[in-house]
Amino acid sequence: MAKLVLVVDDEKSVCEALKDVLEESGYSVVTATSGREALEKVNLIRPHAVLLDIRMPEMDGIKVLQALREKHPGVPVILMTAYSDTQTTINAMRYGAFEYIVKPINLDELLSTLEKATTVTEPLVTVGKGEIAPRPGTLIGCSPAMQEVYKTIGRIADSDVTVLIQGESGTGKELVAEAIHYNSPRQGKPFVKIDCTAIPENLLESELFGHEKGAFTGAHTRKLGKFELADGGTVFLDEIGDISPALQAKLLRFLQEKAFERVGGTETRRVDVRIIAATNKDLEERVKSGLFREDLYYRLNVVEIKLPPLRERKEDIMLLVDYFVSLSNRKFGKQVTGLTRSVADILLQYNWPGNVRELRNVCERAVLMARGNVITPESLPEYLLRAVRGRTEAWHPAEDRGVLPLKEMVAEMERSAILRALEEYRGNKTAVARALGMSRTTLYAKMKELGIADPENKDHSELRKVFGGH
Known part of the structure; x- marks a missing residue:
């Protein structure tokens, strides 16, 4: 079936010329000579694409584009104009034009652009329109590795044990620390993050423990450190593997006694904070190399969470x-x-x-x-x-296989995860449900929804089809 294109231009001769060219190329074409007529026809025929002139009386192309984006966001709009200027181009792309073509139109460019536009108009499952208010520590993932992370967070959240989170940069270590804090009895108290690599070494001690007036050049007033500011809450020490040996010794004392003195001060102060540390370094290797104190490593590593790379x-x-x-x-x-x-x-x-x-x-x-x-x-x-x-x-x-709705992709990922778990646990659904972090009832519902055969009642042909075997 030919794909339908709506051509909109206030000059009837332009509409007819484009209609002839596009129909020769296999498209079905409807024309309109005003913005209002274009909007009426889009409501009736739902074209695969709109080819829209910008300079039109009464209602110009930019206004038509804005109306189309509001009422028909799935229809690609290609703007065309003989008067190209910077602001018009910016506005065209800002308001969601698929492309912007300058007259006189290059036929090859037009047909190439139309081909791209009309290959992305397959039916889609709507996503992204709901109100999303991500909470601190929002973690996304259903993989077995992430399920283990969630389970560990659940086991330790109510305690005050020190936690060491290890993982490559960008894996979400801060989110895990937030998840621990906001699922703990300390959730109403401060969560204070300190990036140990972002603060110069000579200032990091002051940042952690605070300083007294006159403690060093530039210390014009007393300053409270992060530990005092976080009293009752949680301190997250990011990239802990990079701190100096001298600061490692002071941090060890704080972990042992929950006590410290401000820089330049003599009064011992005590606070109640939970310490969560993170690093992208291999701390065991740094201990062996003499770059990190072994006693501090064990103090930090009461519970270890390893985040897998993506x-x-x-x-x-x-x-x-x-x-x-x-x-x-x-x-x-x-x-x-x-x-x-x-x-x-x-x-x-x-x-x-x-x-x-x-x-x-x-x-x-x-x-x-x-x-x-x-x-x-x-x-x-x-x-x-x-x-x-x-x-x-x-x-x-150039050989795109069409649009895949995001929810369909999610279903594919869920289906793959369940099939792999069924294979790994030889169809034991209690073990599968536990590994995937869901109840047996939810697992059965998911299997039915995703069309996964019950291996206890079938011959495992579905599993063999996906993973091979005999």
């Missing part, structure tokens, strides 16, 4: 994408509702050296750069595309 929990990627796109829609006032299958392939193939932080940045950029309400490969940063092209020939943007 490349080791790829079943969580689409859940995170769904969440970050929704956050970005709210942040930027956008209405992105889906992404193409090739984009999903790229995101799943990439190794994410910057982990979850990098994925969030990529999602924010993609939402800002999206043409209309769909993320296409062109919305992604070039470095990411180059990295994936270098690893596989499986991705061909």
Whole structure:
């Protein structure tokens, strides 16, 4: 079936000329000679794309574009004008135009743009329109590794044990610390973060313990340290592996006695704080190398939480994408509702050296750069595309397989996680439910929803089809 294009221009001759050209190229074309007529026809025919002139009397193309974005956000709009200027171009993209073409129109450019526009108008499941108010410590993921993290948080939240969180940069160590604090009896008290690498070494002691007036040059007044400010709450020491040996000794004393003196002071002070530390360094190796005190390491490492890198929990990627796109829609006032299958392939193939932080940045950029309400490969940063092209020939943007709704991707990830768990635990649904952090009732409901056969009643053919075997 030919894809339908609405051509809008106040000059009837332009409409007819474009109609002839596009119909010869296989499109079905309807025309309109005013903005109001265009809006009426969009309501009736729901075109795959709109080709819209900017300079029109009564209602110009920018106003028509704004109305279309409000009422029909899924319809790509290609603006065309003979009068290109900086502000018009900015406004066109700001208000969600798929593309902006300058007259006289290059036919190859027009047909290429229309092809791209009409391949991203498949039906989508709406996401990102709900009110999202992320709480501190919001963690996203259903992978077995993340389920273990959640379980550990649940076990230790009510206690005051010192926690050491280890993981690569960008894996979400601060979020884990927040989750511990806000699920603990200290949740109504301060949560104070200190990035040990962001403060010069000679000032870090003062930042932690405070100082008295005149303690050093520039100390014109008394200053309370983070430990005093956090009394009753939690202190999160990020990148603890980089502090100096002298400060390591003072921190050890504080952990043992919960007591300290301000820099330049003699009065011993006591506070009630919980310490959560994090590092992207291998502290055991630093202990062996003499760079980190062994006694401090064991004081910090009462409970250890190891966060997996994103490349080791790829079943969580689409859940995170769904969440970050929704956050970005709210942040930027956008209405992105889906992404193409090739984009999903790229995101799943990439190794994410910057982990979850990098994925969030990529999602924010993609939402800002999206043409209309769909993320296409062109919305992604070039470095990411180059990295994936270098690893596989499986991705061909010119052969995009259409739009994959975000919720459908999430369902695929959930289905994969359940199938893997069923395989690992040989169909024992009690063990599977425990590993995935859900009840047996929820597991049965999910299996039914996702069309997963019960291995206790079937011959495991579904598992073999996905994972191989005989």
